[in-house]
Amino acid sequence: MLNAVKNLLTRRQIIGSGMGILGVGVAGVVTRNSPAIAQPAYKPAKEPPIPDEKKLGWAVVGLGKFATQQIIPSFSQCKQSKLVALVSGDRAKAENYARQYNVNPKNIYNYENYDSLRNNPEVDIIYIVLPNGLHAEYTIRGAQAGKHILCEKPMANTVEECQAMIAACNQANRKLMIAYRAQYEPFNLEAIAIAQKKQLGQLKAIVADHGRNLDPKDPADVWRMNKKLAGGGSLFDIGIYSLQAARYITGEEPTEVCAMTYSTPNDPRFKEVEENVNFILRFPSGVLANCTSSYGYSSTKRFQVFGSNGTLELDPATDYYRHQLTVKREKVQEERQIQEQNQFALEMDHLSESVMQDRQPKTPGEEGLQDVRLMLAIYEAARTGRTISVDSRE
Amino acid sequence: MLNAVKNLLTRRQIIGSGMGILGVGVAGVVTRNSPAIAQPAYKPAKEPPIPDEKKLGWAVVGLGKFATQQIIPSFSQCKQSKLVALVSGDRAKAENYARQYNVNPKNIYNYENYDSLRNNPEVDIIYIVLPNGLHAEYTIRGAQAGKHILCEKPMANTVEECQAMIAACNQANRKLMIAYRAQYEPFNLEAIAIAQKKQLGQLKAIVADHGRNLDPKDPADVWRMNKKLAGGGSLFDIGIYSLQAARYITGEEPTEVCAMTYSTPNDPRFKEVEENVNFILRFPSGVLANCTSSYGYSSTKRFQVFGSNGTLELDPATDYYRHQLTVKREKVQEERQIQEQNQFALEMDHLSESVMQDRQPKTPGEEGLQDVRLMLAIYEAARTGRTISVDSRE
Numbered sequence: 008m009l010n011a012v013k014n015l016l017t018r019r020q021i022i023g024s025g026m027g028i029l030g031v032g033v034a035g036v037v038t039r040n041s042p043a044i045a046q047p048a049y050k051p052a053k054e055p056p057i058p059d060e061k062k063l064g065w066a067v068v069g070l071g072k073f074a075t076q077q078i079i080p081s082f083s084q085c086k087q088s089k090l091v092a093l094v095s096g097d098r099a100k101a102e103n104y105a106r107q108y109n110v111n112p113k114n115i116y117n118y119e120n121y122d123s124l125r126n127n128p129e130v131d132i133i134y135i136v137l138p139n140g141l142h143a144e145y146t147i148r149g150a151q152a153g154k155h156i157l158c159e160k161p162m163a164n165t166v167e168e169c170q171a172m173i174a175a176c177n178q179a180n181r182k183l184m185i186a187y188r189a190q191y192e193p194f195n196l197e198a199i200a201i202a203q204k205k206q207l208g209q210l211k212a213i214v215a216d217h218g219r220n221l222d223p224k225d226p227a228d229v230w231r232m233n234k235k236l237a238g239g240g241s242l243f244d245i246g247i248y249s250l251q252a253a254r255y256i257t258g259e260e261p262t263e264v265c266a267m268t269y270s271t272p273n274d275p276r277f278k279e280v281e282e283n284v285n286f287i288l289r290f291p292s293g294v295l296a297n298c299t300s301s302y303g304y305s306s307t308k309r310f311q312v313f314g315s316n317g318t319l320e321l322d323p324a325t326d327y328y329r330h331q332l333t334v335k336r337e338k339v340q341e342e343r344q345i346q347e348q349n350q351f352a353l354e355m356d357h358l359s360e361s362v363m364q365d366r367q368p369k370t371p372g373e374e375g376l377q378d379v380r381l382m383l384a385i386y387e388a389a390r391t392g393r394t395i396s397v398d399s400r401e
Numbered sequence: 402m403l404n405a406v407k408n409l410l411t412r413r414q415i416i417g418s419g420m421g422i423l424g425v426g427v428a429g430v431v432t433r434n435s436p437a438i439a440q441p442a443y444k445p446a447k448e449p450p451i452p453d454e455k456k457l458g459w460a461v462v463g464l465g466k467f468a469t470q471q472i473i474p475s476f477s478q479c480k481q482s483k484l485v486a487l488v489s490g491d492r493a494k495a496e497n498y499a500r501q502y503n504v505n506p507k508n509i510y511n512y513e514n515y516d517s518l519r520n521n522p523e524v525d526i527i528y529i530v531l532p533n534g535l536h537a538e539y540t541i542r543g544a545q546a547g548k549h550i551l552c553e554k555p556m557a558n559t560v561e562e563c564q565a566m567i568a569a570c571n572q573a574n575r576k577l578m579i580a581y582r583a584q585y586e587p588f589n590l591e592a593i594a595i596a597q598k599k600q601l602g603q604l605k606a607i608v609a610d611h612g613r614n615l616d617p618k619d620p621a622d623v624w625r626m627n628k629k630l631a632g633g634g635s636l637f638d639i640g641i642y643s644l645q646a647a648r649y650i651t652g653e654e655p656t657e658v659c660a661m662t663y664s665t666p667n668d669p670r671f672k673e674v675e676e677n678v679n680f681i682l683r684f685p686s687g688v689l690a691n692c693t694s695s696y697g698y699s700s701t702k703r704f705q706v707f708g709s710n711g712t713l714e715l716d717p718a719t720d721y722y723r724h725q726l727t728v729k730r731e732k733v734q735e736e737r738q739i740q741e742q743n744q745f746a747l748e749m750d751h752l753s754e755s756v757m758q759d760r761q762p763k764t765p766g767e768e769g770l771q772d773v774r775l776m777l778a779i780y781e782a783a784r785t786g787r788t789i790s791v792d793s794r795e
Binding site for chain 1: 606608659665676679680681688691692693697699709711731732782788
């Protein structure tokens with residue numbers, strides 16, 4: 008343990024100092040002032056895992072269904088990340104998971120003593136898996152405690168919150184990454200490559216649909232009916248995957264959006280947040296993307312890309328596993344065989360690697376801010392019945 | 402031949418007189434003033450074909466690819482319709498097809514002597530398979546020649562033309578039907594039944610996509626690049642299938658539309674007509690439909706329906722054959738086994754039957770007018786960047 012702490016301290020001093028010491032950090036990776044001027048495309052580490060004591064230590068904040076069923080079990084697949092701390096308002100629950108995942112009970116925190124993580128050198132990175140309305144507070148407090156942050160999507164409820172989160176992490180010289188797992192998931196990466204390498208010819212349209220039935224009896228869904236905690240309805244929760252797909256498939260930022268929303272009257276789930284949002288995005292290259300988002304239809308997580316020479320469909324596109332990628336060209340339909348991988352592990356390792364290499368993660372705070380800005384524009388377009396111009400990132 | 406003519410004359414006198422003679426017409430079907438007050442859903446005739454001399458006689462106007470490769474060969478599958486005349490500007494071509502399909506050469510017409518069809522009692526119904534910009538003229542002249550009309554979609558280029566066509570047919574007391582083949586095609590009928598019988602629960606969204614690469618070297622496509630002949634671009638030609646699907650699946654009329662269009666700059670195909678149109682329709686029950694239409698992407702003819710308890714996908718949905726209907730409920734995916742049928746024959750027989758029974762066809766002129774009205778509203782929404790309210794049929 009002592010060695011691990013020492014290693015981490017050394018690593019933090021070298022990499023996280025912001026002083027740009029030239030040299031080679033842990034695991035042979037190069038630190039900030041190396042010759043890497045243009046940041047190459049991210050490749051998931053293909054090497055074997057680094058020794059456990061050199062992995063970066065992660066604290067998971069919030070022990071809801073997603074954290075306990077997807078995130079925490081995925082550390083076992085990580086090559087550069089390890090779970091070392093838990094933050095929860097429920098001590099007994101945290102102790103239970105700590106036992107199960109071999110987390111030292113002294114590394115269990117609650118929301119009051121969360122800031123004292125600053126005194127725990129085992130923790131390098133905090134993963135915020137809280138309701139959206141709490142993302143800003145816990146990101147800012149985490150950065151001020153000297154930790155790098157992975158924050159669940161959507162980044163926050165407002166542009167101002169996003170900006171404050173980015174500013175806090177910059178000021179603390181900590182990395183901020185938004186947990187856009189699809190951008191680390193191999194089937195999605197293959198779809199992006201196919202589209203951007205023009206294997207479908209010139210891209211013309213994208214159709215992306217994400218829906219599920221919000222379950223008012225599921226504790227993981229209860230807070231999503233609360234506007235203050237959720238920020239928005241289906242759009243903020245899952246429509247964001249449709250929006251993301253359109254953005255990462257084109258590799259462009261939309262310039263215009265029009266939209267309509269609908270919520271079933273008298274459905275108690277939709278007193279505060281919306282049920283359905285349909286929207287169209289215009290991209291600079293001319294691609295028009297039709298997206299749907301719903302809390303009212305049965306499970307749907309798919310997108311389709313239409314090009315001049317072919318189409319691809321990823322269905323499911325943004326599930327946890329069992330993705331299916333079909334490419335159709337010249338009437339020949341082919342199902343792509345791709346090695347399924349744990350996208351949560353890839354995602355977390357990306358941030359660990361970004362910290363170790365002192366590089367901007369692929370999905371930084373600015374990526375999350377852009378989606379929040381766009382989602383608010385989508386709401387505005389629906390509310391006003393007008394096509395809204397959206398500037399690219401400021 | 403004489404007997405056939407006699408039969409037709411008798412039938413026309415009874416059924417087409419508009420005088421509502423109570424009684425039983427040919428083939429045992431009931432004429433207008435029978436007790437059938439509410440018009441039941443159309444069922445394709447399951448009986449064997451009626452004797453050839455009792456079938457209604459059809460003239461096909463325009464001998465392009467669609468007419469010669471799809472329509473004309475389909476008469477052999479008809480039970481109540483027979484091909485008896487051809488109208489073409491190319492006499493040699495017409496003679497060739499007349500020989501092939503056993504049409505009496507005296508029943509070959511051109512666009513100048515077209516009106517003399519009035520003197521040919523063998524012809525009951527005229528099928529207009531001309532460029533869109535000629536639909537109004539040839540429908541009106543055909544009705545004035547005393548014939549019933551099946552007119553290809555889109556009905557015409559403007560609302561005014563559609564209204565004039567309806568008025569001309571009313572005045573001549575002739576039936577007017579628009580050739581919306583998908584509304585007679587068994588897979589589409591099954592999809593409609595599944596949706597409207599609530600087998601997917603409450604409908605939430607429809608996604609309908611129709612695209613193909615317009616081929617400037619294909620004579621069948623050349624006139625489609627001409628605004629005056631085509632009326633519009635991809636929307637008028639194939640986006641109309643997306644629009645239709647949204648309407649017939651819901652069984653409702655949209656109340657609002659928003660849209661965006663895009664045409665590749667400097668693409669010679671899109672000097673006069675648009676390439677891509679994406680639009681959203683709002684229906685009274687709350688269903689929001691996302692539709693695409695393109696002359697720039699590889700062949701796509703599909704729609705998907707999202708309900709609270711399941712989804713269905715028809716892909717291809719509006720091809721000539723080999724449709725595929727997939728229904729997914731509670732994670733169980735099922736491909737529906739449906740007997741493929743010749744939709745052109747069903748469609749033509751529907752009009753023959755409607756004429757014989759003196760009933761309004763299922764897709765009358767008003768149906769075509771509604772689509773033209775909606776398509777023009779879609780263009781307006783795209784042009785103005787505003788959500789356009791569309792009144793239901795006047």
